[in-house]
Amino acid sequence: MSERLEDIAAAMVADGKGLLAADESTGTIKKRFDAIGVESTPQSRRDYRELMVRTTGAMRECISGVILYDETIRQNAADGTPLIDIIKATGAIPGIKVDAGAKPLAGFPGEKVTEGLDGLRERLAEYHGMGARFAKWRAVIDIDVAKSVPSGASIATNMHALARYAALCQEAGIVPIVEPEVMMEGDHPIETCFEISKAALLRLYGELYGLRVRLEGTILKPNMVIAGKKAARQAGPEEVAEKTIGLFREAVPAAVPGIVFLSGGQSEVEATENLNAVNAIGPHPWKVSFSYGRALQEAAQKAWGGKAANVAAAQQAFAHRARMNHLAALGQWRPSLETAG
Numbered sequence: 001m002s003e004r005l006e007d008i009a010a011a012m013v014a015d016g017k018g019l020l021a022a023d024e025s026t027g028t029i030k031k032r033f034d035a036i037g038v039e040s041t042p043q044s045r046r047d048y049r050e051l052m053v054r055t056t057g058a059m060r061e062c063i064s065g066v067i068l069y070d071e072t073i074r075q076n077a078a079d080g081t082p083l084i085d086i087i088k089a090t091g092a093i094p095g096i097k098v099d100a101g102a103k104p105l106a107g108f109p110g111e112k113v114t115e116g117l118d119g120l121r122e123r124l125a126e127y128h129g130m131g132a133r134f135a136k137w138r139a140v141i142d143i144d145v146a147k148s149v150p151s152g153a154s155i156a157t158n159m160h161a162l163a164r165y166a167a168l169c170q171e172a173g174i175v176p177i178v179e180p181e182v183m184m185e186g187d188h189p190i191e192t193c194f195e196i197s198k199a200a201l202l203r204l205y206g207e208l209y210g211l212r213v214r215l216e217g218t219i220l221k222p223n224m225v226i227a228g229k230k231a232a233r234q235a236g237p238e239e240v241a242e243k244t245i246g247l248f249r250e251a252v253p254a255a256v257p258g259i260v261f262l263s264g265g266q267s268e269v270e271a272t273e274n275l276n277a278v279n280a281i282g283p284h285p286w287k288v289s290f291s292y293g294r295a296l297q298e299a300a301q302k303a304w305g306g307k308a309a310n311v312a313a314a315q316q317a318f319a320h321r322a323r324m325n326h327l328a329a330l331g332q333w334r335p336s337l338e339t340a341g
Contacts, residue, residue: 005217006257008133008175012093012219013258016326017064018290021262022049022297023097023136025069032294038306046075048304050083051311051318052297058319059090062326067095067136067177067291073127084131095134095177096127098165102140110147111154112140117164124172134175136221137165141182141200143192143228155200163207170217177260177291179221180204184265186228190235194225194243201251215255221291222248223264224274241277245284254285261288263295268321269338271295272328279331289329296321 002008012019024032030040038044049072053059066087073096075083084094100116114137124135139158141150162178169176180200182193201222208215225243227234235243248259261278263271271292278288290296299321304314327333 003173005170005173005175005214008093009217009219009257012064012134012175013260013287013289014064015287016330017062018292018325018329019095019260020052020063020066020092020296020322021136021291021293022052022072023067023069024293025101026071032301033306036301036305042071042075044306045071046083047078047308048301050077050086051304051314052300053083053086053090053092055315055319055322056090058322059087059092062322063090063092064289065093065095065134067097068132069097073130073132088131093134094132095136096132097137098123098127098135099137102138105154105157108151108154110144110149111142111151113154113157114139114161117161117168120165120168121172124168124174128172128174132174134177134219135165135169136177136179137162138179138181138221139200141180141196143183143186143188143196145186145188145192150196155203159200159203159207162204163211163213166208166213166218167211170213175217175219176213177219177221178204178208179262181262181264182223184223184226184229187230187232188228189231189233190225190227190239190243193223193227194247197223197225197247198251201247205251205253215253216257218256220252220256220259220286221262222259224261224266224278226264226266226274229265237273237277240274241281244278245281248284248286252286256286258287258289260291263290263292266295268295268298269324272321272324272333273335275325276328276331276333279329282331290325292325296325
């Protein structure tokens with residue numbers, strides 16, 4: 001395919017397609033495997049991710065790209081084929097998580113800053129040589145109104161780091177996914193999520209502009225505007241969609257080709273339903289799709305359970321979830337399809 005950043009970004013948000021986020025850190029995937037009674041080893045992690053990318057029909061129809069972890073991009077399938085080659089054979093684009101995780105922000109208790117800029121230029125050059133054509137960097141913005149979290153310093157530091165990462169990606173011929181995640185934890189109302197998300201996005205695009213990042217060669221991966229998990233009132237899909245699109249119209253330039261949501265702790269069906277509601281009130285200036293991890297994988301993980309005999313069942317579960325989100329990205333999902341044969 002074309003090596004132009006703009007063309008890669010456009011392919012990442014092709015109609016009805018979204019991203020499979022298979023970039024869980026070793027620690028995170030261990031927690032997921034513990035929940036299904038599977039030992040987390042390089043082989044078990046490889047076997048699990050291989051079964052997803054070998055779900056050929058779903059990959060071709062529904063998945064535009066796969067975000068990989070450093071271990072995974074270097075692994076071969078059981079038959080010796082590089083996993084990255086299997087992904088490319090389905091027409092999907094390989095991508096790579098490049099941040100080093102969120103660490104405590106010095107001087108600001110309870111807040112975090114994402115690290116990983118040191119040596120990033122060299123790592124991006126290596127990943128590009130291996131076939132990666134997009135990357136991901138996640139910034140974590142917690143909300144705790146009682147403690148005045150997030151601070152302006154936290155937002156500024158994280159958005160500047162995202163912009164520096166994005167500039168390095170584009171220098172390396174890699175499309176940056178910028179991911180400012182305002183967390184769902186807490187009891188804050190949906191209005192608070194809106195205001196914090198707006199502050200983060202406005203600062204992010206100011207920083208990207210200041211570092212001469214070409215927006216046409218980027219993808220935004222944000223949270224939906226949603227109430228905290230412990231909030232007394234939870235908004236329905238229509239309100240989530242209206243507030244989310246209202247936010248984007250205020251804060252996301254039309255030059256951005258696509259927005260792919262993170263699921264942020266939503267259930268599989270909830271993430272699909274909210275994505276569908278967003279697209280049902282379109283059209284929008286940007287393509288709006290998904291970049292889901294757990295919301296694409298949870299049912300497949302449970303069906304697999306670490307057993308080779310369950311691979312077909314796990315692939316069926318993954319294909320169903322991918323298909324549901326494919327339809328939601330087109331605004332064509334409906335609840336009855338969840339139980340349709």
